[in-house]
Amino acid sequence: AQSVTQLGSHVSVSEGALVLLRCNYSSSVPPYLFWYVQYPNQGLQLLLKYTSAATLVKGINGFEAEFKKSETSFHLTKPSAHMSDAAEYFCAVSRTGANNLFFGTGTRLTVIP
């Protein structure tokens, strides 16, 4: 079975500070892992995807995530937060060929000026 846990439903950072959003997964087989972002009043957009190629995955808008099998983690980071990064972020897991993505409960990021 696949599932993800996002630690922290709300995270606040100052503008220019490091962003770290945590995601741990459980999967009985090598997973596909995703981070999606949802801006206010919009649907979700794909930020980045891990599919067992490189463990460090670079996404859009300066975000990246590192797959750590030993920690079953896929944390999302950005070196310097921008006001426009304020949104809700979802981690998701699936397995190859599966029809379903399992989403975490989301982390709302607030950026303080």
Place this chain on the structure above:
Amino acid sequence: DVKVTQSSRYLVKRTGEKVFLECVQDMDHENMFWYRQDPGLGLRLIYFSYDVKMKEKGDIPEGYSVSREKKERFSLILESASTNQTSMYLCASRSPNEKLFFGSGTQLSVL
């Protein structure tokens, strides 16, 4: 860019009404999905479809049905709306490289 269009942004219905939520994608994707999004619960899959007239139940199908008569259109139906179906409904289609593309969502309120 892939476009997934949901017909209504906001919808208000009364208990017991039959409700149709429409979703159209323009990229010829085979797989389409309906999720509901609730605070603190993330996204939960209601139904998905992997081809025309083909559908499978997701995690929370009770009280819902779906229709996929054409490849580009995937409809979610609430046979008899109830207040616990008040939620944000998100439609998505999936590309062959496993990326989901979402519509903007429909905020449904059942009174």
